[in-house]
Each structure stands twice: as C-alpha cells, then as structure tokens.
Amino acid sequence: MQITDTLAALVAVALESAQSSGVLPAAGDVEIKIERPKLAEHGDFSTSLPLALARSMRMPPLKIAEVISSRITRHDIVGKVEHAAPGFVNFTLSTEWLQSQVDEVRAAAENFGSATLGAGKRVQVEFVSVNPTGPLHVGHARGAVIGSSLANVLEAAGYDVQREYYVNDSGNQMRVFYDTLYARYMQAAGHDVALPDPAYPGEYLQELASDLLKELGGNAVSKDRSEAIADLAPEALKRTLEDISRVLGLLGVKYDNWFYEGELLTSGRFDRVLDLLEDSELIVERDGAKWFAATKLGLEEDIVVIRSGDGGPTYFGTDIAYHHEKFFERKFDRVINVWGADHHGHVSRLHALVNALGIDPDRLTIIINQIVNFKNEGESLKFSKRNNVMVTIEELLEEVGSDACRFIFLSRSPGSHMEFDLGLAKTQSSENPVYYVQYAYARMSSILRTAEERGINYQSADLSLLIHEQELELIRKLIELPGVVERAAESLEPHHLPHFAMELARALQKFYEACRVVSSEPQDLEISRARLQLVDAARVALGRTLDLMGMSAPERM
C-alpha cells in the first residue's frame, strides 16, 4: 500500500467520524486526493479536501480542515498533522518511520519499488514492429526505448507483461524487398538483372544477397524467379530479423514474442474474423474490393481490407485479425501498442474495430510517440532512405551508447516533438544528465567498497542516529520509488523515471556533501554504520530505477 493510500484512508476515517458525530454536515462523494506540497514547511503530504467540501458543507474551509486534522487517528507513518490556510490538512512523516524504511528498502532489495496495482493482469506491449526489410534506423529508437521501459514499469507494477514484435512478413513491402533481393542475388552471381521498380536501395540488400550466395550456394540462380525467391526468402527474413533483434539487444530491448503476420493468413484466422464481421454487416464490397464499414461506426470513411487488384489483405486487414487474436486467442486484459506519429491516423479506426469486435475499447491503448528531429551541433539532419542519408540505431549506439540514448529518449514524454542532438548526446561529461545519475550510483558503490576495505561491518546499525536533514531528505526521496512506479504504470508514462532518478541522485549528492559516511574517528563508528545502511538503501533504490529504465548501474566509472 502506498503512503498516499494510507493517508487518504486516515482522512476518510476522520471525515466519517466527524460527520457521524454531527461536527461536520454530510456532503456528496468527494475523492480524497493526497498531494505533495512544494514547500517543506507544509509537510510531506497534504490534502485540499476541505476546500473541495467547503461549498457543499457551507462552512469555512479552514474550519473543516481543523476538524479533520484533529480527528486523524494515530498511525506509525504520521509524525505530525496540521491544518493550514486556506483549507489544507498537512502531514509530516514520522522520523522513526522514515528511519525504519532504510531496513525495509534493504530487505526488499531488487524488489523494492514493486507494486501490486496490476494484480497479475495480462498486458501486452507491442512496440517497434518495423517491417523486416533492413536495419533499424534512429527514427525507431524512441519507440523501442519507450516500449521496453513501459513494459518494465508495468511488470514492476504487478502486471503479467508480454513484450511483442509484430513481424510484417507478408504484403507489398516484403514483395518489393524480395524482388530487390532476387535482383541483387543474381547480380552477385554475375547476371545482369535490373532492379525492380520500386526497389529497396542501400547496401544492406547487396550484402545480404552476396552472403546468401556465398553461404547457401548458387542453386537458386538457375531456377526461375518465383522459385528462386521462395528459396531465398525464408533465410533472408530470418537473417534480417536476427539483425534487428541483435541491435535492439544492444539498446537494452528484449522481446518475449515475435508474432508473424503471415500466420494470421495461413491459420485461417484472417478469413474467420472477416466472416465474423461480414455477419455483422461490417464488411461491404465495392469497386471489387472489400471494405470495413467504418462509416457505420461513425468514422469518416470506410477502410479497404482486401484489395481489388490482387485480392490481398491490406495492413489494416491483417490488423483486424491480429487484434482479434490478441483479445480472443491470447486473452490479454489489456493491449498497448506503441506507434510512431506517422501512424496516428490509424488510432481511431483501430479503436472502432476493437469496439466492433465486442471488446471494450479502453482495453486497447495506443501510445503515439512524436517523430524525433535529429541534429548535429545544432544542424538539422534530414534522413531519407532514398537518398541513402540514414543513420542506423547501431551507428547511433556506437556514437552515443545505449545508456545515454535510453536516458535521453526516456526523459521526454512521448507526445513532445523532441530534438536529439547527436553531438550533445555523445559528450561524456556533466553536460549530459545521464552521467549525473550514474555517477551518484558509482559514488555510493565506492563508499561501500571503502567501508569494506576498512573492515567496517554495518549489517547491524542504530538507525535512530539518522536525524540529519539530508539523511531524512534522502530517505524521503528514495521511498518515493514505489509511488513513481505506480504513477508511471497507471499513466503509461515511463518518462517519470529519469526525472525521479535525477532527484534521487541529487539527494544522494547533497547527503554526501553534508554527511561524512566512512570516518577514521573511532567515536564515529555507530553513525558510520547507520549511514552505510542508508547508502546501501539509496543504492538499491537508484539501482532499481536504472534497471527499470533499461540502463546499467556502474559500480565504477
């Protein structure tokens, strides 16, 4: 249970008792919100409930605040309850309770920060899902970082999470990919075969084709085109996906499942779901194509699901079957898709579709991350596959490193139109907030090492010695983590993590400046032990935060 929940419950009890004894009049249902005051003199937490009640109670808010605060029952957490103008009830956490949290955090260790909000519900996070036609470029990095951290956060919040990559292994793009591959393969074998139009440019397919020729031999050369492609395609797809997976791994991204679009077609699911919609008269035929009758559901236009030309399904067509599979076959309670802003036009239609399938649209959330504007030393970089101006994620990681990359992408909310300055990102100095956070971790690790070298055993300590302002501030900050995790999970906003990490690192540094931990004076041994436990607890909290962000926690830098 979070601190805020406990306090809200205390307020609720106090309000009820005041009302049942007639001191306060009845009032309608009002949500009890526990807030975090900005000024220290207003305590650690506060509620403005009296202000919200004033009107319906026809009483001055300050008076209501006074009554409620006087009726708050004793609790370990609470050190002080006060009422304040114009109508707040302020809580200060008890020093003893704060001190006891050092033990709690250390005992929880790598589980510290976990919450039970998710209650084991099954949630799927699908992200990146770029067509497997070549290496991932920097434009895909943001979604990868957001998606993977979001999955971490949801897991920490108690959800049963599956991380999924949807592999578009059929459709037009792949046909162009294979056609180009075939041409490159034949060229590598010395045959004069022209590139198709359109074709995938770039060196990737040339290399892949010549690798396939070298490693699989030239059997396909003598076959006719479609047979040759049938021979080469599975291996080309496999290798491209392996490369994508490898690079995502470098970025700290792991998947639980790779789902193939093609299976939706071969398994017959696509046809079954289409029949289902046809029965509901949501599929109409027009101009030789089949359409999803989105207009019947209030959308502007119908959407093609089967093309008239080749009778193949459109992207949206297979998406119908895919989302049906997510909800009805794998039975996810909740599905989260992380998409780039270039797909945002599909959000409303997918919600309409899910609704038509009989699923509560609230169970589907689509997170749109805005396109990143890449810069170098202030100069805007325009990427284009056609002009071959492209930076791959792998190149980005060579320049910037995974930790810095993740921190930068993570610290902006998905909706912000962010800029990414490559030059700034690779500056390995205090200019980059990434290192501020990691430095704090390394520093605490170093203190613990020093203590160990000097043979100081801090497994038992008197935590009541922790009364310095910076010690208590540090405890206050580090016990915020479970709340940060809950909030990030609830709002699906992992960008709260790096901001919390900065605050925690700052609290650590201020504590370090103010409080000598390892001392050579014998009389300081007891306070040293208590502080070492605190350092250990802080390291646990910061380590977990870095872990949730998919970043490393370096013991040395």
Next chain:
RNA sequence: GCGCCCGUAGCUCAGCGGACUAGAGCAUCUGGCUUCGAACCAGAGGGUCGGGGGUUCAAGUCCCUCCGGGCGUACCA
C-alpha cells in the same frame, strides 16, 4: 481544408487542478577539494508558461478562439 500532436528560462525539457518566489539539466557568472570519487556541492542572474477570451475560491494545467510548428489525411505499411 479536415484530424491528431506540440508551443514553459539563451538551449533541451519536466510540471500528477491549488498555499507569498512556475522547476531541472546545459550554457553564463561567483565561491568550495590535506580524510568516503570535484563526472560533485553552495550561490547568482535569466520566464507577461505563443496571443486573447471564458469556467473556478484557485488555471502552465480545464473550455473556446486565434497565431506558429510537426505529422497524418492511399485498394503503402
């Protein structure tokens, strides 16, 4: 044109409807290392929160409108 998103300090961005001074990092200026890591700390300057209306006891936060920018608006994915 229509739809979605964004506009907060010189720059890059947070800001969970509330309490005299709207925050952080970077940049600028001043000060601080003979004991645990100065990739640090202390302090200063810098903002009509794009403009204008409205709702409210209270608006950067909600509503309307205008301005500026990004993206989308395919029988492509």
